Amino acid sequence: MNRKKRQPKVVVIGGGTGLPVILRGLRDKDVDITAIVTVADDGGSSGILRNYINVVPPGDIRNVLAALSDWPDLALDVFQYRFDSSDKFLAGHAIGNLVIAALSEMKSGIFEAVQALTSMMDIHGHVYPVANEPLVLNAEFKDGSELSGESEITAAHKEIKRVWVTPSDNTDGHEPAAVDEVIDSILNADQIVIGPGSLFTSILPNLMIRNVGKAVCETAAEVVYICNIMTQKGETDNMTDADHVRILNRHLGHNFVNTILVNTEPVPADYMDYQRWNELSRPVKHDFQGLRDQDVRVVSTSFLKLKDNGAFHDSEKVVNELMNRLQQSHD
Structure with a gap:
């Protein structure tokens, strides 16, 4: 009897511009x-919509x-289209943001709205908002002061000690x-991929939801952290790769990162x-001993793609390494 081989389950956790780069390679x-x-x-646009509705x-x-x-290019271009500043009423809004906001009202929540869009847009895989309500990011800085709101925290340009999330209402x-x-996908995964993305404002907001952090620590899957290529002003200035992992582990109270x-x-x-x-700011410095001290397996090679006078992850190189890791963990 011919049995279809089970596809390995890969869960990618994050936000910002880094997440779609990895997902395009994985699809x-x-x-x-x-x-x-x-x-x-x-x-x-996201913040404006959030404040209004x-x-x-x-x-x-x-x-x-x-x-x-899997939508055709034109449909995706429309979905991603952002009105320019001369369109006063809709200035800065992306059409897709308005569609998601509308469906959130129609379906009484973001989670069901995104599931409806997953079906409508011929999505490869699953897209899960980490929570079914808007959350506020809070930070305590090393000088003891505190701030709320992702953009406020980043704009403060102060050293962050810790972050946590609270419901906006x-x-x-x-x-x-x-x-x-969300929890079932983490516990049943073969591989958890975290990053690349802003450490304090794209990655940790997910992990600071208590049942998410607990699941990431308990999963049998290999947890792979894709370290940023560059440090980020107001967030990770002067941090090494080992510092990034140290902050992740400290926030969850557990050395949960297996591979970087x-x-x-x-x-x-x-x-x-x-x-x-x-x-x-500048390229992330390396501290391989600091990583080994945290029991992290280090995969170090060229993951760099130079584009538009910026430094980015090469999606193909990163995803090929993720596939290698999957293969090795199942051999």
């Missing part, structure tokens, strides 16, 4: 993809849906929690346009 592989996306963004900020979710969709004092589908992908290809100093990519 053509023989894997069952689940993307778990942050809901704590408060900038741009109290929906989960849709920007990161929109980009993930577009990355995994916290009148009843409830604790945010992920829905069962580290780029060792130098970024040409004269190539970077730091005015255009003004959130970037």
Whole structure:
């Protein structure tokens, strides 16, 4: 009897611009993809929509849906289209953000809205907002001060000690929690991929939801962290790759990162346009002993793609390494 081989389950957790890059590379592989996306963004069109109609900020979710969709190019271009500033009423809004906001009202929540869009947009795999309500990111800085809101935290340009999330509507004092589908996907995964993305504002907001962090620590899957190539102003200035992992582990109270992908290809100093990519600071320094001290397996090679005078992860190289890791963990 011919039995169809089970596709390995790969769960990618994050937000921001790094997540769609990895998902685009994974969609053509023989894997069952689940993307778990942050809901704590408060900038741009997402922030405006959130302030007006109290929906989960849709920007990161929109980009993930577009990355995994089989829609023709024109349909995706319309979904991603952002009105320019001369369109006063709709200035800055992406059409996809408005569609997600509308469906959130129609379906009484972001989770069911995204499931409807998953079907409508011919999505490869699953897209799960990490929570079914908008969350606020909070930070305590090393000087003892505190701030709320992702954009405020980043703009403060102060050293962050720790972050946590609270519901934006916290009148009843409830604790945010992920829905069962999110937790089940983590516990049943063959590989968990975290990053690349802003450490404090794209990655940790997901892991700071108590049942998500618990599941990531308890899963039997290999947890792979894709370390950023560049440090980020106001978030990770002067941090090494080992510092990134140390902060992740400290926030969850457990050494849960099993493997790290580290780029060792130098970024040409004269190539970077730091005015255009003004959130970037300098290449992340390496501390391989610091990583080994945390029982992390280090995969160090060139993951670099130079594009538009910026330094990015090469989707193909990263995904090929993720597939190698999957193969090795199942041999």
